[in-house]
Amino acid sequence: MSARPDLYDKALERASTHARDWLASVPGRAVPPQLDADAVVAALGGPFPEGPTDPADVVDLLARHVEPALMAMPSGRFFGWVIGGTLPAALAADWLVSAWDQNTGMRFATPGTTGTEEVAGGWLLEALGLPGGSDVGFVTGGTMANWTGLAAGRQQVLTQAGWDLDGDGLTGAPKVHVLVGEDRHATVDLALRYLGLGRPTAVAADEQGRIVPAALRSALEAVDGPTIVALQAGNLHSGSFDPFAECIELAHQHGAWVHVDGAFGLWAAASPRLRPLVAGVGRADSWATDAHKWLNVPYDCGLVFCADPQAHRAAMGARAGYLVHGSGGERDALDHNPEHSRRARGFAVYAALRALGRGGVADLVERSCTLARRFATQLGATLGVTVLNDVVLNQVLVRFLAGSDRDSDDLTRTVVERVQHDGTCWMSGTVWQGRAAMRISVSNWSTDEADVDRSVAAILRCAREAA
């Protein structure tokens, strides 16, 4: 017997009410959480209950004790890391993902999911200016998107070197050289670690964090054998872009596989105005990005693309007698991401793309960048505040300058702490090129000019108090 549908009603109604209450509270609430994790442990913990609790009561319990401990990440004044909010269509579609509960592995078994993801995948290739016919995988996030693209690269360059990776593994294999920009994201190194490729060779980057083509040329000339070059669209600090056309050409001349980490920066391609920033990126071999950052779908959702579907499938594909695969070599999702079983992430991506349309995606990206410049203009015009990076995208690095009797690193860290405590808005601190900075990232679809102006006022108030 299947579960009686009414058994879900009360719990779902409560969840819907709590979700709406939360969303209604977001515009006005302080951005930081009001309780810490220990308080949540105390409220929800205790001995593992012997018996059942009513499903609706469980939902109430969670909402009551967790909600005060939530960071208002969907707020238009949340500028931490690169964390977008959630578009209404994407959120609602994500609810359906759970209700429909499709294990998205096989085309035959979950045609609804597969069909939707095929449509979304095609639209993504268009939006991001990637070659038609590239393979698409829906993964958990940018880290696993990097991992998957680099895994495809590892497989390909070893195969080209005559090594049977599937049969013989990495032990005794020719060394795979991996060249990366000095200022790449840490998850590239993490992915390489997971792949058994060890620490990459860092190639010099310029003052904005872009890899230097002449240095890449020398690094390529210094290596022999299977090689992967990992480039970056959107430096996590400055938002800068590696010079793709030149670097990809160089790498390909040396027979290297080129992977691009574009967790958020690849979305520049969706805007006709910003597209020049990624000129030439489409000639790479694999690309990683996130939908849960700038496309504003709920966590978790990363995307990996591979120009050569065979290479992608060679690295990820799996076959087993008990699974049902199409006889015509049709696309099975489990051949394109590391998981065998996974949720139907593509529904939220489809919903976001459909709800926004091509123009809406471009607007979302351009608006975020315009608002980032608004931050930079207003803060940069203030005495004692300096903007450290060229604001080419949605990232702004701000430093607060102390008088001769105090250290600017210390002042900057204090301002960041005060802003985080103040609650009007939230941004993280960082260290860039050896200097402490406030890192502002604009990637929420709902952020507007008023949010920026209010946040700037709060930052300047905290800076005055800290001085």
Ligand SMILES: Cc1ncc(COP(=O)(O)O)c(C=O)c1O
């Ligand atoms: C440039 C870059 N690459 C990779 C990642 C990792 O993405 P995720 O956190 O979705 O795994 C991030 C996340 O902040 C990023 O900014």
